[in-house]
Each structure stands twice: as C-alpha cells, then as structure tokens.
Amino acid sequence: MQKPLTLGIAGLGTVGAGLLELLHTHKARVAERAGRPVEIVGISARSKGKDRGVDTSGIKWFDDPVALAKDASIDAFVELIGGSDGVAKAAVEAALNAGKHVVTANKALVAKHGVKLAKLAEEKGVALNFEAAVAGGIPVIKTLRESLAANEVTRVYGILNGTCNYILSTMTDQHRSFADALREAQDLGYAEADPTYDIGGFDTAHKLAILTSLAFGTELGFDQVDVEGIQSISEVDIEAAQDMGFAIKLLGVATRTEGGIEARVHPAMVPEESAISEVWGATNAVAIDADFCASLLLVGPGAGGRATASAVASDVLDIARGAVMPPLVTPTRGLKPYTKSRLGRHQGAYYVRLSVYDRPGAMAAIAKRMGDREVSIESIVQRRPRSALPGMVARQKPGSPAMVIMITHETTEEAIRSAVDAIEQDGKVSERPQVIRIEKLESA
Amino acid sequence: MQKPLTLGIAGLGTVGAGLLELLHTHKARVAERAGRPVEIVGISARSKGKDRGVDTSGIKWFDDPVALAKDASIDAFVELIGGSDGVAKAAVEAALNAGKHVVTANKALVAKHGVKLAKLAEEKGVALNFEAAVAGGIPVIKTLRESLAANEVTRVYGILNGTCNYILSTMTDQHRSFADALREAQDLGYAEADPTYDIGGFDTAHKLAILTSLAFGTELGFDQVDVEGIQSISEVDIEAAQDMGFAIKLLGVATRTEGGIEARVHPAMVPEESAISEVWGATNAVAIDADFCASLLLVGPGAGGRATASAVASDVLDIARGAVMPPLVTPTRGLKPYTKSRLGRHQGAYYVRLSVYDRPGAMAAIAKRMGDREVSIESIVQRRPRSALPGMVARQKPGSPAMVIMITHETTEEAIRSAVDAIEQDGKVSERPQVIRIEKLESA
Numbered sequence: 001m002q003k004p005l006t007l008g009i010a011g012l013g014t015v016g017a018g019l020l021e022l023l024h025t026h027k028a029r030v031a032e033r034a035g036r037p038v039e040i041v042g043i044s045a046r047s048k049g050k051d052r053g054v055d056t057s058g059i060k061w062f063d064d065p066v067a068l069a070k071d072a073s074i075d076a077f078v079e080l081i082g083g084s085d086g087v088a089k090a091a092v093e094a095a096l097n098a099g100k101h102v103v104t105a106n107k108a109l110v111a112k113h114g115v116k117l118a119k120l121a122e123e124k125g126v127a128l129n130f131e132a133a134v135a136g137g138i139p140v141i142k143t144l145r146e147s148l149a150a151n152e153v154t155r156v157y158g159i160l161n162g163t164c165n166y167i168l169s170t171m172t173d174q175h176r177s178f179a180d181a182l183r184e185a186q187d188l189g190y191a192e193a194d195p196t197y198d199i200g201g202f203d204t205a206h207k208l209a210i211l212t213s214l215a216f217g218t219e220l221g222f223d224q225v226d227v228e229g230i231q232s233i234s235e236v237d238i239e240a241a242q243d244m245g246f247a248i249k250l251l252g253v254a255t256r257t258e259g260g261i262e263a264r265v266h267p268a269m270v271p272e273e274s275a276i277s278e279v280w281g282a283t284n285a286v287a288i289d290a291d292f293c294a295s296l297l298l299v300g301p302g303a304g305g306r307a308t309a310s311a312v313a314s315d316v317l318d319i320a321r322g323a324v325m326p327p328l329v330t331p332t333r334g335l336k337p338y339t340k341s342r343l344g345r346h347q348g349a350y351y352v353r354l355s356v357y358d359r360p361g362a363m364a365a366i367a368k369r370m371g372d373r374e375v376s377i378e379s380i381v382q383r384r385p386r387s388a389l390p391g392m393v394a395r396q397k398p399g400s401p402a403m404v405i406m407i408t409h410e411t412t413e414e415a416i417r418s419a420v421d422a423i424e425q426d427g428k429v430s431e432r433p434q435v436i437r438i439e440k441l442e443s444a
Numbered sequence: 445m446q447k448p449l450t451l452g453i454a455g456l457g458t459v460g461a462g463l464l465e466l467l468h469t470h471k472a473r474v475a476e477r478a479g480r481p482v483e484i485v486g487i488s489a490r491s492k493g494k495d496r497g498v499d500t501s502g503i504k505w506f507d508d509p510v511a512l513a514k515d516a517s518i519d520a521f522v523e524l525i526g527g528s529d530g531v532a533k534a535a536v537e538a539a540l541n542a543g544k545h546v547v548t549a550n551k552a553l554v555a556k557h558g559v560k561l562a563k564l565a566e567e568k569g570v571a572l573n574f575e576a577a578v579a580g581g582i583p584v585i586k587t588l589r590e591s592l593a594a595n596e597v598t599r600v601y602g603i604l605n606g607t608c609n610y611i612l613s614t615m616t617d618q619h620r621s622f623a624d625a626l627r628e629a630q631d632l633g634y635a636e637a638d639p640t641y642d643i644g645g646f647d648t649a650h651k652l653a654i655l656t657s658l659a660f661g662t663e664l665g666f667d668q669v670d671v672e673g674i675q676s677i678s679e680v681d682i683e684a685a686q687d688m689g690f691a692i693k694l695l696g697v698a699t700r701t702e703g704g705i706e707a708r709v710h711p712a713m714v715p716e717e718s719a720i721s722e723v724w725g726a727t728n729a730v731a732i733d734a735d736f737c738a739s740l741l742l743v744g745p746g747a748g749g750r751a752t753a754s755a756v757a758s759d760v761l762d763i764a765r766g767a768v769m770p771p772l773v774t775p776t777r778g779l780k781p782y783t784k785s786r787l788g789r790h791q792g793a794y795y796v797r798l799s800v801y802d803r804p805g806a807m808a809a810i811a812k813r814m815g816d817r818e819v820s821i822e823s824i825v826q827r828r829p830r831s832a833l834p835g836m837v838a839r840q841k842p843g844s845p846a847m848v849i850m851i852t853h854e855t856t857e858e859a860i861r862s863a864v865d866a867i868e869q870d871g872k873v874s875e876r877p878q879v880i881r882i883e884k885l886e887s888a
Contacts, residue, residue: 139591149758291750296744299743301738301739306736313594321767321769326477326765334476
C-alpha cells in the first residue's frame, strides 16, 4: 500500500458534511480502490464548534482556509466554500501555487476564473477537478473531459437547475400557478428566500458556461450567455404545451454555429416522447451531441449534500489513483477564443401565445405580420384554459380577448421577435405576447 | 510535445474502420488533448486488400494479430477481433505479457476471462480498458470504475441490446407482431440471420455480467445470470402494458440482495413516466442506484461503428494521458467471490396474462390459487385485443377463453410461479400463462 493521500477540506456545509460522511463510511473501499488511504488531515469552516454528525476531533482545525490550502501536511485541497472571488479564490490559488491538487464544487469560481486557474494547475502539474460544480452527482465533466475528448461536440444542453425543474414539475402535475409552486419550493427548502439566482436562470448560466468551454474547447464566456428565467411561464402555457405533446423545461443550451457559439438559458418546449421530457422534480439532465458518439443523455441528482459529495469524492479518487487531466479538456494554451453568435440568428420553431381582441380583421393582420417576415405557421388553435370547461363558466363575450396559440415552422429569432413586436404595435393584442422556443431534439 | 503513443489495431470491421476514421479526422484534436500524438503503427485483419475508406498504406500490416500484439513498435494494443477465446484472447494475453496497454471492445472476452486478464494487467502495471464492450458509446464503464468508485452500488440495470429494443419499439409503435418486427430488423441489418444471441438475451447477459462485477466489486459471474429472451412477448402484452401505463423493455438487472447477487435478463415492464421508458429504437440505457449518488441514468448509442469507436478512442486517450485505472474497479486481489441469489427469491410486482375458459367458478379457482400463496392482486381486467373493437368482430362466444390480465402487489418469484403452475394444472386456462416482471424504479 502506498502512502496516504492527505486532504484539507475548507467549507463544511451540506456538501462538506456529506464528504466527511462518505470518506468515513467508505474509508476501506476508497483505500482499496485508490490503492492508498485517503486521509483528512485539516479542515476549515466558519464555525468551529458545530456538530456535523461525524467525529472531526482528530483532524487539525484551521481558522484560515488559505493557511490550510498551502499547509505542508496536505497533498490536495478541497474547496467547498463557494463564491466566485474572495476567500474561495484566494485559497484555491494558494493551494495551486503551493503545488497542491485542487478539487472544487464552486461553479461561480470556475465559470469566472477557470482559465486562469487551469493555467496555474497546468504549470504546477497538478489536478484541478470540478465534477461537483455542474449538475451535482451527474458525471458530466468527466464525460466531456475524457469520454468525448476525441469527438467534436456540436451541442450541449440540459436541465441544470433543480429548483426551476421542481417548480415547473409542480405547475405541470398539480395545475398550480408559478407563484404558488415557488412558495411550495421555498417551504420545502428547494428555493432560497431570494430565489432570483435560480429562477432567473443565472445558476444555469454559470453551469452552462463551464459545459460550453469543455464542449467546444474555448475560453469561458459566462457573460456571453443569453439568460431568461421561468417567471413568465403561466399555467396556460403549460396546459397548451401538454395538449400539443410538449413539456416545458428551463434549459441551458450551447450550440456551435458557423457564426460562433450560441449559449442561451430559457424556458423551452421539448417533445413529450423524449427521455429528457420525463426528467421531473429536482433531477437534472445533460445531453451532448457529438460527431462520432451521436447523442448522450445523462440524468441524475443535480444537488444535495450526498450526491454532490459523491462527485467530489470521484475527483479525489482520480487524484489518489494518479490521474491528472487537463482541467478544461484542451490544455489552456490551445483554448480557442470565445466567439458569440447573436441570439437573433438562432434558428428554430416557436410557440407564440397571443391574447387577441375579437374584432374583424384581427387574425388577418396577425397573419400578415408573420407572413411578411416569412414566418410560416405549422398549427394554430384558439383555446380556453383547461379550468374553464364549457358549461362551467360563461362563454367568451363578443369583443373580449381570445387566446390564440401558434406553433411556427423553423424560422429565426429575429423574424419572430420582429413579427410579434409589430403585432403588439398594431394594437391587436391585449397583453404582451408569450414566445417560447421549441428545442429540436434528435430522434433517438 | 511528448513522444507519440503508438497503437497496434487488430480487427478492422465496422468498429475498426470507425476508429481509423476517428483517429484520422481528429488527429490534431487527439494530439493536443492527449498532450502527445497517437499514431497507428500496425494493423491486422482477415483480408488485407479490403478498402476501409481510410488510407492505411503507411501502416505496417501483420497477418498474425498475436505478432502485432507483442511487436516492439507498439505501446498499446487495440483488440477488435471478437470472440471469447481463440485469437482474440491469445493476442490480448500476448500484449499484456509484453507489457503493452490493452483496449478491447470484446464483451465475451471480458465477461469470460476478465478477472484473469485484469490480474495480468495489474501485474504488468498496464491499462486494460473496455469501455466499448458494454453499451457502445455510453460511458458506463468509466462511470462505474471512476465516477461511482467511492459509492456502494445497490443495483445496475438497463437496455443493453439495440436489436431487442428496436423490435420492441416497432411492435409498440406499429402494432406489429414479434415475427414481423424481427424480420424488419433483419432486413435493416439490426438483427443477424440467426438472431438467437440478441433476442434470446445472451448478448445482454454478457454485458450485464461485466457491469455486475464493476458495480459490486465481485468476480465475474456470466454463467450465473438468469436469462429470458423477448420471443414470448406478444402484441397483446404490449397493448395491455400501454393501457396500464407501462412500456415493455428487455432489461438486464443486477441487484445486491442479502442472499447474494440477483442478475437477470428478461422482458420487464417499466412505468411510462420514467425516462428509461422513452428510450426507443436501437438506443441503449444504463441506470445505476448507489448509496451517495442516488440514481444515475445514461442514455446513448449502444452500437454502431462510429459510436463504438468513440468509446475505444476514449480508452486510448486515457492511456495517452497516463491514466491507468484498476480494470475491475477494485484491484483483483480485493474482488469478492460471486454469490448468487436464487431467482425464486426475487421480490417484485408481476403482470400475469391468462386465457381463461369462461366457465362458472373459473375466476374463483384462480383467485384461490393466488390467495393461497399470499399473492394479492392490485388490479384485474378482462380485455380484448385493441384490434378487436366492438362491432367489428363477433362478440366473444360463451365458453370460449377470455383474456384476463392481473397486476399483482409485490410478491416473490416463487409464489407467483407456483400459483400460475397450479392454475395451469387446474385446467382453467387454454394456454400457458404469460408472466412479466414489473421493474420497480425510484421516483426521480
């Protein structure tokens, strides 16, 4: 048996506590499979006295995570503090500069400073592993970095935020409003008191930025991601989607186009016969299209202390087994610059929901605005919400707005936005039209 | 740039040709990401002159794969010959004995001789990688060997044979018979002229045996797998399953129970709201339940030259990058013996289809046989095939058999088989009852 791999762990929240539990529970298993014991020799967290369910009395305490990061006793530093800057960044840099391997679950840090940190890791010949930074227990970093490294990836997309997926699932299953579903998610601890980071799509954008770099071998472009959240999704959109054979998911999608990288986060419709449409609740999913491997879909727990700790442990195990991979798939000197494709150039089909004043010529005017921009319509239905069944409520009064839903054939973002703006300016609709992109999936 | 990794490739069928194409297309990408060029220096196949779509004129030809395997010019040997014994085994052993890394796509070889070969690789300090041996392009070997190595796996299961899944998909989508769907699969090249290996479940059993060892850290137990094929599945079973909210898939399932390992291959019902139920056509899927990571599902191409070549290439890339992992997750000295749990001890719910003579007391006698063995019934329906709509055919004649379908609550294999045997012996049914296991999935 070789000498132990010694760890310093900074940050003992749910993931840190999960990691302590895992390394305690599976001590013998890890030692056997790594070919050497893995020992925690130093820890650091905000409050020293807190009970974390695992005996840490034999482990040296550090008030300062930076001091732990460069302590002579550790081989590898595990950063579970969080935040793109501040002490997390200082500690990771200190560890790398001291020639320590680094494992981090910090998506914001990697999305913002990943290239610089990867370069430093390469110079020092140490690992910088971050499986837990994206999609919790799903091994998507390893899949892109290793399994698909000899492929050209053309698209990566997925359900990357469990809070949003939980809310959309609740709205779909229980026919509840967004506000109501959000409140339940908050009560259950799935959503924060200030839910903006999750429901606004920013968490997904951080994760997508990391996946994009790994997929296409480019520098990181977090500030280049177009982001929309799920706040605008209503029960009627979800009902209409179901009736037409779609589910609505918050997707992060990055596609390599001739004009550059199109990276976007937004609610999207996916066909109900697809496997990804059956990913419900707090579960995450990541799909990858590549030239030789065709399409992969990975589904699993996107968060939670134990599942995320499992991802951290796999990173630690790789280090213990002696594997050091280029952090961003391609050595940083070979990373291509990030070139953004304008969202206006996006091509796809669209769902458009209009609240149309029931006046003579209204539909003709709408059809003309679409036709002028060569947007052709695949289907059009006038419908009422499922809750308003005939006989249960008064029939629609003449002159009041009617709900009209269109599915377009493939068109461009520019064309559909311009058509919808013109329809709104014509005064034919009573509220701002709802526009949802339909994501094209490969037939399996 | 370091010195090249030199490869010898034996076997140039569809996977071998795919690998030549991949290494040609992505030569620069592979070199950059591996940190060194990957060069094919020797090849061997049955017919030397055949056009494989890639120029092989600069590569040394070997008539004898064993000579190639131990040739001084190669660092790693890629075995794509196939077959559990014979020249494939001889060549792999020769390569390992000569201290060469080995990559193989040969499921039969690994299922039968994996422990012996892994031991040899460990002694020589070289890699034995076989990502392509199970589920084509899906990175399931890496997921078990690396991503979940610090977990205790409790179950691994999946759709591991594209031919069977294609046939079941065709039967489901197009309401066609098994014989008809098989013929189409043969016409399209998805099924062999002698389809026994695929439709009888033996291909799935080979793959499951490998997954089982990796999942539970045991020796290989290919001959311990209980195997049933899909030949007995009829259109009425598929229709009845659909009506009750299930899809029928050929699953390979390995579960760790208190009595040992339960490894079985058989047609199974899975709920339509599960992601795995939406895996159609020739696509494969593998699901893994583990203590810290909960549940993962991986979906992708289970066969095909290009996707399988992608898996082989990832194995090669790992070697070029210097990663050498224990072939069977746990070093062979730590492998546990394979202890089989009897299938009779299997616990689960069952679908039972009976063709019952419409005579007084028949149902009472059937119910008694079930009740005597404490098999309780969740639902029972008498139904006619969908094709026999009322008014289109004569109504059932008094005394002729009626189709009765039951779903049981959780019971044991022993109880249900005993009940069904007794019902048959009672002479209450006109043909052998159909029994299909319902696989319990975690709610996502």
